[in-house]
Amino acid sequence: MQAKKLRYIVDFAYRNSEFYRKFYDQAGVKPDDIKSVDDVAKLPFVKKQYLRDTYPYGMFAVPLSQIVRLHASSGTTGKPTVTGYTYEDLELWSESLARSMYAAGVRKEDVIQNAYGYGLFTGGLGFHYAGERLGATVVPSSSGNTQRQIELMLDLGTTVLCCTPSYMLYLTEYAQKMGIDIKNDTELRMGFFGAEPWSEETRKRIEEKTGIDAINIYGTSEISGPVVSECSEKAGIHFWADIFLIEIIDPETGEQLGEGESGELVVTVLGKEGLPMIRWRTGDITSMILEKCDCGRWHPRIERITGRADDMFIVRGVNVFPSHVEYALMQVKEVSEHYQIILDRDEKGLDVMTVQVEISPGYQGKTNTDLLASKVRETLKSYLNVTPKVEILEPESLPRFEGKAKRVIDKRKV
Numbered sequence: 429m430q431a432k433k434l435r436y437i438v439d440f441a442y443r444n445s446e447f448y449r450k451f452y453d454q455a456g457v458k459p460d461d462i463k464s465v466d467d468v469a470k471l472p473f474v475k476k477q478y479l480r481d482t483y484p485y486g487m488f489a490v491p492l493s494q495i496v497r498l499h500a501s502s503g504t505t506g507k508p509t510v511t512g513y514t515y516e517d518l519e520l521w522s523e524s525l526a527r528s529m530y531a532a533g534v535r536k537e538d539v540i541q542n543a544y545g546y547g548l549f550t551g552g553l554g555f556h557y558a559g560e561r562l563g564a565t566v567v568p569s570s571s572g573n574t575q576r577q578i579e580l581m582l583d584l585g586t587t588v589l590c591c592t593p594s595y596m597l598y599l600t601e602y603a604q605k606m607g608i609d610i611k612n613d614t615e616l617r618m619g620f621f622g623a624e625p626w627s628e629e630t631r632k633r634i635e636e637k638t639g640i641d642a643i644n645i646y647g648t649s650e651i652s653g654p655v656v657s658e659c660s661e662k663a664g665i666h667f668w669a670d671i672f673l674i675e676i677i678d679p680e681t682g683e684q685l686g687e688g689e690s691g692e693l694v695v696t697v698l699g700k701e702g703l704p705m706i707r708w709r710t711g712d713i714t715s716m717i718l719e720k721c722d723c724g725r726w727h728p729r730i731e732r733i734t735g736r737a738d739d740m741f742i743v744r745g746v747n748v749f750p751s752h753v754e755y756a757l758m759q760v761k762e763v764s765e766h767y768q769i770i771l772d773r774d775e776k777g778l779d780v781m782t783v784q785v786e787i788s789p790g791y792q793g794k795t796n797t798d799l800l801a802s803k804v805r806e807t808l809k810s811y812l813n814v815t816p817k818v819e820i821l822e823p824e825s826l827p828r829f830e831g832k833a834k835r836v837i838d839k840r841k842v
């Protein structure tokens with residue numbers, strides 16, 4: 429089935445998108461060269477830059493009359509990128525996400541409060557239509573207005589919440605301040621958290637505090653939006669093999685890597701026609717699991733994303749991923765999940781990395797903050813091979829986020 433669908437989409441893109449035609453001609457590959465799934469390796473990779481270069485519609489493979497929706501990235505680092513969908517593309521997107529939600533345990537009796545932002549960001553509308561497709565009751569609360577989110581949760585009997593993991597942390601904290609214990613005072617039983625990296629330790633903390641199942645949901649606007657998640661086993665994100673063909677590659681050489689090897693995720697959407705994505709380099713670092721899942725499904729899985737190749741920063745020659753900082757911080761029970769990394773240079777021009785983290789409210793006033801700072805510093809040093817400065821802050825002193833968190837502030841001049 430994958431081979432057939434791959435042949436179809438490559439041929440479709442070649443015939444209908446000027447971009448793909450030129451791209452494949454230059455690479456010296458023709459649709460007829462693609463016979464089996466393995467032949468995908470003959471095709472060149474599609475990169476984010478191509479979407480920027482052809483902004484807004486240059487990579488589309490259908491006329492605008494067949495495009496029924498557009499989404500766009502925020503474009504904070506240069507031109508935004510635009511993704512376009514035919515009616516069938518939207519159906520495929522909802523089908524994929526609805527299946528994922530079902531596999532995680534959502535049913536039509538559930539009340540889904542969707543606190544991902546509605547608008548050009550794909551999170552809001554993506555979950556909205558997938559939830560409806562499943563037959564569940566969708567509450568389109570969108571992001572922000574935290575007090576109202578909690579009131580809605582109580583009044584409407586929300587059982588499933590969708591938002592970024594950083595917003596979930598904020599919401600939990602806010603509820604506590606309102607005197608509401610999510611575990612005992614609400615019906616909430618599950619959350620779909622994604623759109624940004626988060627660690628296994630953060631999952632544990634969310635689950636312990638709220639008593640819910642925290643499910644990891646993944647996607648990128650180019651492959652539709654939020655499209656795939658973990659099943660109820662919470663042991664990797666299933667990619668539906670009849671909709672996606674996934675590969676893990678060495679980001680330097682582009683060589684395909686084997687099961688279990690860590691590298692960059694490359695996704696081909698088997699069927700998306702408005703803006704075909706064939707060998708899309710996601711930039712996300714993970715590895716693949718091909719064995720049967722305990723849920724009984726064979727659909728391939730990916731491990732939790734450990735970071736993006738372009739999120740990584742270098743401090744005094746050492747590569748650091750923000751997710752590793754988070755992982756290390758979560759080993760120290762006295763600190764909370766709220767942190768920020770500041771990169772700067774000292775008077776000698778050497779890199780200085782400062783990690784600011786809030787003390788957990790339960791330990792405030794009971795712990796010597798100097799001792800705690802050195803404990804955190806030693807923990808970070810052992811995980812990262814860099815010695816950062818550590819500042820222990822009072823609870824609620826760092827910014828909170830309604831959507832994707834911004835954890836790294838790089839003040840260094842290049």
Ligand code: DLL
Pocket residue numbers: 501544550551621622623624625626644645646647648649650653654655710711712733736
């Ligand atoms: O963030 C789509 C989405 C919406 C996914 C809601 C999940 C929930 P973009 O704005 O295009 O699309 O950003 C895509 O976000 O390449 C990853 O780097 C990151 N990302 C998304 N989900 C996860 C996750 C949406 N579960 C980029 N873990 C991707 C880690 C994630 N990173």
